[in-house]
Amino acid sequence: MVTLAQAKEFLHLDVEDHDEDAILNIIIKAAEEYLKEATGKSFDATNNRAVLFMLVLINDFYENREMIGKPSDKVRETITSIKLQLKYGGE
Numbered sequence: 690m691v692t693l694a695q696a697k698e699f700l701h702l703d704v705e706d707h708d709e710d711a712i713l714n715i716i717i718k719a720a721e722e723y724l725k726e727a728t729g730k731s732f733d734a735t736n737n738r739a740v741l742f743m744l745v746l747i748n749d750f751y752e753n754r755e756m757i758g759k760p761s762d763k764v765r766e767t768i769t770s771i772k773l774q775l776k777y778g779g780e
Contacts, residue, residue, distance in 0.1 A: 690733060690734050690739065690743060691720070691721070693713055693717065695740075696713055696716070696744070696747050699747065700751055712751075713751070716750045716751055716754075717743075719750060720743045720746040720747045724742055724743060724746070738771055738778075742775060745767055745768060745771070746764070748764075
């Protein structure tokens with residue numbers, strides 16, 4: 690749903706620098722799995738809230754790489770709010 694290029698742009702990373710591509714691809718997949726497991730739904734790139742959710746989570750996972758898999762306290766409220774909207778809101 691979120692491409693490597695989109696994630697790099699959101700993280701303010703050089704798109705041409707490929708040093709962190711492997712870890713970023715893992716983080717992107719982890720964020721996508723987190724969203725699906727948290728909501729029980731699948732989303733595509735046309736759902737702006739789902740994309741925002743993933744970008745916020747990707748940023749948090751990247752900035753806190755030592756604790757991948759769990760949102761940090763600083764983004765927990767944002768993630769929870771968007772997750773609930775995605776889970777119970779309209780398409």
